[in-house]
Amino acid sequence: MSAALRLVLFDVDGTLVDSQGDIVASMTAAFGALGHPVPPRDAVLGIVGLSLPEAMARLAPGLGPDIHAQMVAAYKDSYVALRATKGVASSPLYPGALAALQALAGRDDVLLGVATGKSRRGLDALFDSHGLRGTFVTEQVADHHPSKPHPSMVLTAMAETGVEPRDTVVIGDTVFDMEMAQAAGVHGIGVGWGYHPRTQLQARAASVIDGFDALPAALDRIWGAGA
Template identity: 80%
Template structure:
């Protein structure tokens, strides 16, 4: 082993996989279920990463709890149906994602994990479709935590692995991911290919990268600043 153990936590939607088509379609189904106008695409993608309950209240603040609950159910039903019909094509991996996961996973000093707004069921189905089972030593999902940007997911992952904040990084595409990292005392690396504009990540992330290929070097440079 070439150094201390380090934890790299990945967001999923918008970071590892591109699921925007199914997200927008399922959100449309959710709003149709309560007869409410569907928000613009940018607004829908802007809440990716939040738990569904929080996302619905942000997108439709004028609706009540009963409507929000119906929307969550309709969204989940639509998403499950789309995934069953399309398989891996429902949420394709971004270019370079698998190769970089393999490269990082092959380094003894790196522990890989995920911190996602997906449910346990949704994450399991995604991992099965892409053959990603067993690549991550810690998997934090929405079922067991408050919504991002609360630091609960990162804190739990660090506790599970015994890694301190100075040696923990969150890789994500949203401001919520970066805020979550900072709230846990960790650092965030933003990715420009996801659902929040790169300019919005600049003030929150220690670095914003434009391709998966840039991640290994970015991590090496980052760790050089840690005693």
């Protein structure tokens, strides 16, 4: 009897790539374009992982949907411009990320996926810059789902791959990722190098790792070593 397929779903910003510089710069541009005070850096990084409309609503709850929509457009314009100027330096891969992806992709029993608050356009541009096209068999983006922590991205990824919840793991750096995993009935592994405090992740994750070299052991603990 063949082993069950496992699905590993990665968040992107703060998990695979460090995009905080461009995120903060683009949020600053978005608020500045509409003449509103820029939120503190910690507040901006605290909403990473949410879809942009939800992020704007949380950062500027006193403003209406029309203003939020204008901020979203200004943010996207700034982010695209920064990416065009900086290239791959716009969102560098974290140390060990590429090796971890390659190792998991080489396993016959593991499928890789993405569940991200990025748009389709943003994810495609990122994958092109890092040569990651074809690495993931399922790619869930903000264009087609409610914002995290709604479980839609995870549920759709499982439906596309045919993998059961018990064999599915979400890896992310934010509370929203871990809450999304819980809502979908799957496992969550937090990463300690991202944008939300480790203490917040520990309350919701099966484990929190501090480097990609710790990921195989964390997955073994969930699935059972050698299972």
